[in-house]
Amino acid sequence: MRVTIERSAFLKALTHVQSVVERRNTIPILSNVLLQAAQGQLKLTATDLDIEIVESVPAEVARSGAATVPAHMLYDIVRKLPDGAQLELDRAGDGQRVSIFSGRSRFSLQALPHEDFPDLAAGDFPHSFAISAADLKGLIDKTRFAISTEETRYYLNGIYLHDVVAAGTLRVVATDGHRLAQAEIPRPEGANGMPGVIVPRKTVLEVVKLFEGLEGAVDVSLSAAKIRFSAGDLVLTSKLIDGTFPDYERVIPRNNDKKLILETAGFAAAVDRVSTISLEKGRAVKLQIGGNKVVLAVNNPDSGSAEEELACSYDAAPIDIGFNARYLMDVAGQIKSETIEFSLADAGSPTIIRDPADGQALYVLMPMRV
The missing domain is CATH 3.10.150.10 (DNA Polymerase III, subunit A, domain 2)
Known part of the structure; x- marks a missing residue:
């Protein structure tokens, strides 16, 4: 040579x-x-x-x-x-x-x-479709923060990519058992009938790096055991996680009728401020919601307490509910609109969070006792 x-x-x-x-x-x-x-x-x-x-x-x-x-x-x-x-x-x-x-x-x-030298790309990839690089990046960015890092539940160590037949969408879901992130786009041509696959966390991060700034389409091919992403002269082939992703739709509540709307940037900044004194392990922030205000409160027996009041839109019965501060900030970081929308049921039930301007993504947070 x-x-x-x-x-x-x-x-x-x-x-x-x-x-x-x-x-x-x-x-x-x-x-x-x-x-x-x-x-x-x-x-x-x-x-x-x-x-x-x-x-x-x-x-x-x-x-x-x-x-x-x-x-x-x-x-x-x-x-x-x-x-x-x-x-x-x-x-x-x-x-x-x-x-x-x-x-x-x-x-x-x-x-x-x-x-x-080993050849990982060998084998057939019977299912293939093209997706714009921007759509692929969007699906990953909206969900990857919720991928579990707990190795014992290995089937949660990636994103679940699947065809939602009834909705006609290609959907990506990630969860660590405490929070769930879901994003979808209209199903690309060729994706119908594809198997649901779990793409490993390392692969997800490499895909984001490799195709950063790419304009145009990424060709996705997959089998039951492998997935391949290709664009131009660049090809990434990865093994899939061999496991069964849980029935995530069971944890998405359907009857959360208490609507809370807050200003996104102000809310994220307030959570960040009051959580400064919280215990690193728990990082619980209590939301006291009632009238047209939310009081964010943190109480740490070892270091003190913090409170901050925010204006909001809320017309249901008052409710006190606690969440992990980092999880709240992670979700708020995905909201591109000026406002963030919470759909609540009660202090012990999962809460749905949405971007009012993005109907193709939703987030679910499990509450914490505070």
């Missing part, structure tokens, strides 16, 4: 693929990036056996071939080269080393056999 490539294009691709490579690996080849040169393209592949990222970049290929070299070390070398530099990659005859030439710089990296 012998190839010449422009530094900025190579660095951009390396930045994308090396992000999935773990710093410590018990399997040496997983620390490497696979380089494949052919027909005016250099294809880079990296994987952790759960996620694989592939990107192709234009290059001058003097001799086709393949090699694997340490991903993070190669990234650091290319990153430290000057802007506008040209790199030449040359795999020696014995295949055990790859030489890198750029200006007066010379590097030689230990290589491992490219035949041993």
